[in-house]
Amino acid sequence: MGHLDWLERPELSDAVLIAAFSGWNDAGDAATESAKFLRRRFRSHPVAQVDPEYFYDFASVRPSVRLTEGERHIDWPRPEVRVGELDDGRPLVTMLGVEPRLRWRTFCDVVVETAETLGVSTVVTLGALLTDTHHNAPVNVVGASNNAALNLTMGLRQSTYEGPTGIIGVLNDACHRAGFSSVSFWATVPTYVHNYPSPKAALALAERVAQFLGITLGESELHSAAANYGRQIDELVAGDNTLAQYAQQILEESAAEAVEDFSEMVENPDALMSELEQFLRQQEPD
Known part of the structure; x- marks a missing residue:
């Protein structure tokens, strides 16, 4: 596996x-923040890093410079593999990074081979998308799988989405074809605050993963951040008449209408962003 640099290779x-x-599949940073939280919760440590040279355009995803005791270091966008242990003793493997820009099929081959090397039996991918939902409404988390038996057992459904996809969609297909039990969970993030992190959605994803795996999370800093999220966004919206009007418009819609066709939008948030931009253009300046 020439594209993976191992720090250690545990037998699991x-x-x-x-x-x-992070990127197109990660509205409000919810998916990546949820994965980071699960890493901390189950005390994961690094075991490998993906060599970024083959998968990234460094002009669009730039490395960063840091100084440590006066010495200059370059930090490259390297997806990292960590290993921890769930409360029931099962090993937890996490892969977290920036969505690759190049050679997705090869990248997915690297993930699949990593999973096989580390004795993985179940793959869970996380995503978050922008929808017309109010920031104080419960976060809607939808699960989908290509595994008919898993769908029946967990009450999930096979995705019927057709259209553009991100790395999560490609990776799900690769894992399914490789024979893993694979499932994807997606959380909703309000379109009108798309530039703000959503710990509320991150927590909802983590709780759905915990439910799927039959584990508990306990209280954490993510719970506190999620509890404060509504108040912080309330203050933001109150200070912007246009956002306040848009949020009120969403509140006046029925819950059924707010989540209509959700499954078809999971991997293509562009339509909702266009709707928001159109709404903003229609507003008269104060």
Whole structure:
């Protein structure tokens, strides 16, 4: 596996892999923040890093410079693999990084081979998308799988989405074809606050993963951040008449209408962003 740099190669069995990537699949940073939280919760440590040279355009995803005791270091956008242990003793493998820009099929081959090397049996991918939902409404988390038996057992459904996809969609297909039990969970994030992190959605994803795996999370800093999220966004919206009007418009819609066709939008948030931009253009200046 020439694209993976191993720090150690533990021998695991019946492991769970959780993968999340920042970018198109990660509205409000919810997916990646959820994965980071699960890493901390289950005391994960690094075991490998993906060599970024083959998968990234460094002009669009730039490395960063840091100084440590006066010495200059370059930090590259390297997806990292960590290993921890769930409360029931099962190994937890996580892969977290920036969505790759190049060679997705090869990248997915690297993930699949990593999973096979680390004894993974179940793959869980996380995503978040923008929808017309109010920031004080419960976060809607939808699960989908290509595994008919898993769908029946967990009350999930096979995705019927057709259209553009991100790395999560491609990776799900690769994992399914490789024979893993794979499932994807997606959380909703309000369109009108798309530039703000959503710990509320991140927590909802983590709780859905915990439910799927039959584990508990306990209280954490993510719970506190999620509890404060509504108040912080309330203050933001109150200070902007246009946002306040848009949020009120969403509140006046029925819950059924607010989540209509959700499954078809999971991997294509562009339509909702266009709707928001159209609404903003229609507003008269004060």
